[in-house]
Amino acid sequence: MQKAIKKYFPIFVLPTMIAFAIGFLAPFILGIYLSFCDFTTVTDAEFIGIGNYLKILGDAEFIHSLWYTALFTVVTVILINVLAFAVALLLTKGIRGTNVFRTVFFMPNLIGGIVLGYVWQLLLNGVLARFERTLTYSEWFGFWGLVILMLWQQVGYMMIIYISGIQNIPGELIEAAKIDGARPSQILRHVTIPMVMPSITICTFLTLTNGFKLFDQNLALTNGAPSRMSELLALNIYNTFYGRAGWEGVGQAKAVVFFIIVGVIALLQNRLTTSKEVQQ
Amino acid sequence: MKKKRVLAFVLAAAMAGGLVTGCGGSGNSDGGSSSGSGSTGKVYYLNFKPEQADQWVELAGQYTEETGVQVDVQTAASGTYESQLKSEMAKDEAPTLFQVNGPVGLATWKDYCYDLSDSAVYKDVSSDDYVLKDGDQVLGVAYVIETYGLIYNKALLNDYFDASWSTVKSIDDLNNFDALKTVAEEIQAHKDDLGVEGAFTSAGMDSSSDWRFKTHLANLPIYYEYKDRGITSTDAIEGTYLDNYKQIWDLYINNATCEPSMISSKTGDDASSEFALGEAVFYQNGTWAYNDIKDNEVADEDLGMLPIYIGAEGEEEQGLCTGSENYWCVNKNASEEDIQATLDFMQWVVESDAGRDMLANEMGFVTPFTTFSDYLPSNPLVLANEEYSEAGKTPVSWNFTTMPSENWKNNLGSALLEYAQGTGDWDGVVTAFVDGWATEYAAANE
Numbered sequence: 001m002q003k004a005i006k007k008y009f010p011i012f013v014l015p016t017m018i019a020f021a022i023g024f025l026a027p028f029i030l031g032i033y034l035s036f037c038d039f040t041t042v043t044d045a046e047f048i049g050i051g052n053y054l055k056i057l058g059d060a061e062f063i064h065s066l067w068y069t070a071l072f073t074v075v076t077v078i079l080i081n082v083l084a085f086a087v088a089l090l091l092t093k094g095i096r097g098t099n100v101f102r103t104v105f106f107m108p109n110l111i112g113g114i115v116l117g118y119v120w121q122l123l124l125n126g127v128l129a130r131f132e133r134t135l136t137y138s139e140w141f142g143f144w145g146l147v148i149l150m151l152w153q154q155v156g157y158m159m160i161i162y163i164s165g166i167q168n169i170p171g172e173l174i175e176a177a178k179i180d181g182a183r184p185s186q187i188l189r190h191v192t193i194p195m196v197m198p199s200i201t202i203c204t205f206l207t208l209t210n211g212f213k214l215f216d217q218n219l220a221l222t223n224g225a226p227s228r229m230s231e232l233l234a235l236n237i238y239n240t241f242y243g244r245a246g247w248e249g250v251g252q253a254k255a256v257v258f259f260i261i262v263g264v265i266a267l268l269q270n271r272l273t274t275s276k277e278v279q280q
Numbered sequence: 281m282k283k284k285r286v287l288a289f290v291l292a293a294a295m296a297g298g299l300v301t302g303c304g305g306s307g308n309s310d311g312g313s314s315s316g317s318g319s320t321g322k323v324y325y326l327n328f329k330p331e332q333a334d335q336w337v338e339l340a341g342q343y344t345e346e347t348g349v350q351v352d353v354q355t356a357a358s359g360t361y362e363s364q365l366k367s368e369m370a371k372d373e374a375p376t377l378f379q380v381n382g383p384v385g386l387a388t389w390k391d392y393c394y395d396l397s398d399s400a401v402y403k404d405v406s407s408d409d410y411v412l413k414d415g416d417q418v419l420g421v422a423y424v425i426e427t428y429g430l431i432y433n434k435a436l437l438n439d440y441f442d443a444s445w446s447t448v449k450s451i452d453d454l455n456n457f458d459a460l461k462t463v464a465e466e467i468q469a470h471k472d473d474l475g476v477e478g479a480f481t482s483a484g485m486d487s488s489s490d491w492r493f494k495t496h497l498a499n500l501p502i503y504y505e506y507k508d509r510g511i512t513s514t515d516a517i518e519g520t521y522l523d524n525y526k527q528i529w530d531l532y533i534n535n536a537t538c539e540p541s542m543i544s545s546k547t548g549d550d551a552s553s554e555f556a557l558g559e560a561v562f563y564q565n566g567t568w569a570y571n572d573i574k575d576n577e578v579a580d581e582d583l584g585m586l587p588i589y590i591g592a593e594g595e596e597e598q599g600l601c602t603g604s605e606n607y608w609c610v611n612k613n614a615s616e617e618d619i620q621a622t623l624d625f626m627q628w629v630v631e632s633d634a635g636r637d638m639l640a641n642e643m644g645f646v647t648p649f650t651t652f653s654d655y656l657p658s659n660p661l662v663l664a665n666e667e668y669s670e671a672g673k674t675p676v677s678w679n680f681t682t683m684p685s686e687n688w689k690n691n692l693g694s695a696l697l698e699y700a701q702g703t704g705d706w707d708g709v710v711t712a713f714v715d716g717w718a719t720e721y722a723a724a725n726e
Contacts, residue, residue, distance in 0.1 A: 040388060041370035125545050136544040138703055223487050225544060226703070227694035242363035244687050245388040246724060 035253040038246075045249075052253035061228055062254060065236040072143065072232060073211030076150050080207045081200070084155045088162030089188075102163070105156035113153075117220020120149045135222060142222035142230030149217055154210065158203045165199030166192065197277040201270065208269055212262045233258055321617030322350040323625045326368055326375040328361050328606060331568050332643045339638045343628060349621050358548075359488050362686065365389075369611070376614040376622040380420055381605040382681025383513070386412050387724070393419035394612035394619060400627040401608070401649075410648035412607050420607030423630070424645040427665040427675075428496055428566030429600040430460075430586040433578055436561045439474055440467055451584075457524075457591035461531055467561055468535040477559040478537035481551035483529075485697040487690075489548035492564055493529070494693035497588065498713075499601060499680040501525045504592045506679055513682040515721045519714040524590035526706055532564070533700045540700045564588065566601075567661040570644055585664040587673070599668040603678025604648070684720040691716050 005012075030042070035052055037045035056062055087105060091098050108116070124135050124145050135145050169192060177187050193200075215234040218224070224231035224239065231239065237258060241251030327336050333355035340351035354375075356364040361379070368375050369392065380386045386393070396402045396411075397418040405411055405421055412420035440446050440463065448454055448463050467479040483493060501521035506512060508520065533540040537560050548565075549572075555563035556576035563569070574580060587598045610622050629635035630649045639645045640655035646662055656662075669675065683689055695712040698704025 040391070041366055043370050044391075121545075129542065132539050132541045134542055134545040136697075137541065137701055225487055225694070226697055226701075228690070242366060243690070245362070245685060248366070 031252060032256055035249060035256045037252075038249050040245075040248065048249070052249040053257075055247075055250045056254055056257060059240075059250075061231070062236055062240075064229065065231045065233050068139070068143070068229075068231070069212060069214075069233045072146065072214075073208060075147055076154075076211045077204060077207045079147065079151055080154050080158055081203055083151060084158035084203065085162050085196075087155060087159045088166055089192075091159070092163055092166045102160070105159055107156065108153045109157040111153070113216025114220045116149060116153060117217045120145065120152075121221050124148075136225035136230070138226065139229035142225070145221055146214070146217060146230075146232075149221060150211075150214070153217075154207065158207065161199050161203055162196060165196035169195045194276075194278045197273065201273040201277065204269055204273055205266060209262060209266055212258075212265070320349055321615065321619070321621030322352070323377060323618070323622045324352045324373065324375045325354070325377040325625075326361075326365055326379070327353055327355040328379040328381075329568065330355050330358050331571050335638055335642050338642075339629065339635065342634050342638075343625060346634075347624075347628075349625070351625060359491075374611055374614065376611050376618045377626070378609055378611060380412070380607050380609055382607065382678075383412060384681060384683065384685065384724070386414070386420055386607070386609075389609065390414055390419055392609070392611055392613060393417075394610035395419065396421055396610060396623075399610075399623050401623070401630055404630050404649045404651050406648050406650045410604060420609045422604035422607050422648050424606050424639075424643075425602060425604050425648055426567050426606075426646070427585070427600045427602045427662065428564070429588055429664075431555065431563045431565055431569065431573075431661065432584050432586055433555070433558060433561050434582040434584050435579075436474060436476060436558065437463075437584075440561070443470070443473065445470055445473075454586065455589070455596045457527065457589040457595065460586075460589050461527075464531055464535045464562070474561075475558075476537075476561060477554065479535040479561050480532050480537070481554045481560040481563045482536050482538045482546040483532045483540075483543050483700070484546035484548050484551050485543045485693065485700065486545060486547040487693070489546070489551075490693040490697070491689070492548060492551075493532075493696055494689045495680045495683070496566075496601070497528065497532075497564065498525065498683075498689075498692060499678060500528070500588055500590050500592075500676065501713075502679045502682075503601075503676050504590075512679075515718070515725075517714055517717040519710060521590065521592060522710055522713060524592055525713075526709070528588065528590045529696065529700070536560070541702065543700055544697055562586075567644065567646070567659055567665070570659045570661050580660050583660045583664070585661050587668070587676070597673055599673030599675040600665050601676040601678060602665065603681070605678060605681055684717055685724050688712075688716050688720040 034042060034045055036047055036049060038048045038051075039045040091101055091105075111119075121135060128134055128137075128141070133141065135141050173191055173195070174187060177191050182190070213234055214232050215238070218230070218232045218235045219238075222230045224235055228236070228239070233254075237251050237254045239251075240247050240254060244250075323340075325336065325340070327333060333353075336353045336355065340353045343349065343351050354364075354368075365375070365378055369378075378389075380389050380393075393414075395417040397416065399418075399421075401421050402411065402418050410422040410425070411418050437451065441449050441451075446463075446466055448459050448466075453459055454463060464479040467474060467476065471478060484490070485493070501519070501524060502517065504521045504524070505518060506514070509518075533543065536543075537554050538546065551560075551563060552565070552569060552572045553576075554560045556573045556578055558577040570583075573583065585600060587595070587600050589595050589598065592598075608626065610619060610626075612619070614622070629639065630647070631651050636652060636655045639647060640652060640657045644657045644659035644662065646657060646665075665675075691712045692709065695704060695708040699706055699709055
């Protein structure tokens with residue numbers, strides 16, 4: 001059987017490979033090529049060299065959205081993971097109605113980003129209206145609005161991952177720690193957290209990349225207002241590409257830069273958290 | 281052994297399944313296009329005006345019924361036309377008929393525009409003022425002439441004129457900025473007596489709706505500056521009328537149905553419903569807004585339109601703002617048959633009874649075509665404009681088609697909003713207006 005699979009695997013992999021090449025590789029390579037071009041529609045590109053990349057450097061809005069996104073990612077990664085882990089701990093203690101709570105916390109994740117964005121826009125504006133403010137009054141209103149939205153959406157999902165991690169901890173480890181006289185906080189610090197390190201790796205990876213790539217929610221909630229100050233990177237790229245005549249190539253170049261940034265950070269993070277994982 | 285067979289079967293099934301769905305997908309799209317593209321060609325119109333989306337689809341259906349030529353109409357959502365056009369044009373089945381908004385829009389798309397100088401539509405246009413030319417080539421033809429100003433509710437305004445506390449007593453005296461300011465502020469102060477929420481509708485600055493101020497209102501300072509300097513476009517605006525822009529903007533935001541700090545989430549739809557329900561007296565918008573207002577609280581005979589007075593010299597003779605930002609362009613990269621089919625369709629729209637009836641009566645358009653002399657629209661806002669022309673007032677031309685870029689408008693809109701809600705000052709607007717013009721012009725024409 002091993003031999004058969006070895007012999008025929010190219011055939012079995014072929015359909016997926018074709019789909020991957022058409023849906024991912026080809027656009028990716030085309031995208032990199034286009035970042036060196038001047039064009040109106042993607043079919044009439046003309047090669048111009050690195051001019052597009054030079055324009056990025058002088059684009060204050062891009063720089064702003066770069067650190068704005070970085071800050072947003074830092075805040076959401078910390079908050080989502082801390083809250084998700086705390087909820088997961090609570091819901092593995094065997095309290096009444098655990099399954100109901102798990103379901104309820106997970107549900108927001110099933111709603112699409114655009115819908116969530118509009119729903120939260122109505123909700124938050126409804127609250128802020130009491131103070132005669134709106135969500136787009138300043139970039140920080142939008143920032144915290146987005147953070148709240150993201151927490152609501154993602155905590156449940158990360159919670160599920162943490163729950164499965166916690167449930168996989170062998171009972172005897174905890175028991176042994178208890179017999180040795182460890183306090184609950186010590187068990188958490190020295191047993192539970194090291195044992196769920198693989199889950200932490202996955203969750204930080206997911207929240208980190210989600211934070212950087214966030215688009216739908218940003219578009220629906222603030223659309224970058226006011227003055228494009230609450231624009232995250234992905235939305236900035238989109239607006240450069242579609243919003244400015246003659247800047248399509250610059251938008252494309254930003255997308256390439258964006259890919260490199262996210263790629264590097266994700267790899268670094270992966271290496272960092274993986275190194276902390278312990279063998280069972 | 282059995283396991284192996286099952287595994288092989290599952291893998292084979294997965295692969296076959298992939299193939300089947302792959303074939304199915306492409307088969308469907310092939311079927312779709314082959315049934316459409318006969319030898320006659322077909323038309324794909326990417327429409328700019330969401331207000332008339334349904335009517336265009338209906339008109340296309342009538343044409344298909346009559347001639348058998350397939351006409352697809354797509355309408356971009358408000359504010360997304362450029363992005364939709366950009367992605368549609370990259371497709372194999374690109375729009376054959378699309379729109380640009382004027383000279384600046386044309387600059388982006390002129391490599392895609394078919395020369396219309398021999399077309400029937402161009403021959404029907406009453407004057408070259410309504411076409412976009414590049415040398416001898418006619419690349420765009422306007423199909424609707426529109427007018428905007430301050431739409432007002434005659435019934436409410438008459439209540440104001442009759443009130444004991446009013447200073448201005450007749451619509452004839454309401455012909456300059458000072459009068460408008462007095463009226464607006466008195467209405468605002470006595471809004472409960474009149475039963476309104478405010479003098480003006482909320483100045484919605486949501487990014488889908490801020491064009492009313494960053495584009496249409498900004499036209500007035502540009503118009504007066506161009507007039508003083510005797511030019512029709514410029515690479516550097518001086519902003520000589522920005523103080524006037526400020527005073528009209530202040531008037532709008534301080535005498536409205538909502539606090540200035542709230543306008544960032546208000547939309548044009550909010551403003552339109554406030555006006556339609558009689559909650560505000562003035563509403564800055566144009567003839568196209570009639571479809572949204574009609575059949576509500578405000579009766580047709582109560583609809584009027586005032587020029588937008590900003591306090592410029594001699595504005596008593598100023599009329600409404602009239603022009604076009606809707607130019608038809610034909611995609612020259614389309615196939616020969618499709619181009620011909622598109623030209624035939626355009627001709628049918630402006631020459632046939634069905635087409636003319638739809639444009640004039642259903643869509644409420646005033647058109648620049650000579651064929652429409654028997655088809656004048658019943659839109660009361662259009663009639664208001666005719667009254668001003670007959671009274672000899674000078675219409676304000678649409679100079680916002682010469683604004684250097686979309687980005688300039690967006691930056692101006694943001695600055696206006698920040699000024700309104702108190703997070704920025706007026707200098708920000710001046711910078712966006714004057715400095716922004718120069719940098720955006722340079723960027724667009726490098």
